[in-house]
């Protein structure tokens with residue numbers, strides 16, 4: 001499918017959640033998408049949701065951004081970076097719900113409360129979700145959102161699902177009050193296909209594709225809208241049908257050979273692409289396996305994504 005269609009389906013959102021199993025290229029893809037968006041004149045906030053909030057940020061390094069934790073930094077024109085932190089989210093939340101700012105600081109300094117807020121993954125994610133909503137709600141002095149589009153690099157499959165199932169579980173025990181209201185807002189945001197879209201990434205091998213198809217079912221069950229899917233690291237196929245047939249004859253005549261493994265990988269990749277494309281009800285695209293690494297890989301992949309100027313519809317300032 002045309003990469004332009006895939007990008008169009010993403011550029012119109014307020015938040016794109018890059019999701020998929022471990023190691024499929026989520027971080028690389030999130031960075032490449034952000035670079036492609038910035039090149040196309042689409043301002044973007046690249047967001048890291050790291051399980052380890054104190055370690056170095058791979059994502060920041062991939063786009064040459066300064067990592068100042070919860071403070072938004074500008075990596076290049078149109079590309080900002082931020083690292084969500086549960087602590088920051090909890091602080092904002094307490095500031096907005098407690099009558100005085102110093103009460104929020106005092107509350108966060110109380111060891112018992114901090115232990116409580118760090119304890120359950122749910123509460124940690126609640127802080128992350130709250131901080132994300134706060135960032136998306138920011139407006140520019142002249143009106144319009146400060147960050148019209150956020151691209152979130154989710155560290156593992158569980159996080160997209162955790163973020164989406166969290167508001168529901170909180171709402172079931174706390175339907176009212178400030179926490180209930182914040183969660184209802186978060187849930188409405190995450191489940192609104194006009195504002196949120198998941199980009200599901202996978203690799204061109206049978207098991208990762210099966211996992212991606214299963215994940216898409218989980219997303220559907222949770223009401224998280226799938227916006228697009230990318231099969232990453234597609235091996236380059238150097239053959240025409242005729243040269244492939246000749247290569248197969250040659251290999252068959254000479255017994256087991258390295259070349260046979262390469263041909264087998266190509267065949268699996270092609271079959272995986274077909275299953276992926278048929279099994280997912282969303283615009284899809286494959287990206288090639290490249291020899292570059294790090295920021296250079298990101299720049300090259302961004303170049304493979306179509307960078308036609310996006311046609312954004314007008315946005316309101318609320319997330």
Ligand SMILES: Nc1ncnc2c1ncn2[C@@H]1O[C@H](COP(=O)(O)OP(=O)(O)OP(=O)(O)O)[C@@H](O)[C@H]1O
Nearest residue numbers: 021022023024025026027028155233288289290294
């Ligand atoms: N198209 C590509 N071509 C070549 N190498 C790639 C490509 N995409 C990703 N990689 C490499 O694959 C490795 C895993 O990528 P990445 O860290 O982005 O995956 P991830 O899904 O974010 O992993 P994790 O689940 O651990 O967060 C990295 O070394 C990256 O450079």
Ligand SMILES: [Mg+2]
Nearest residue numbers: 026027154155
């Ligand atoms: Mg990653």
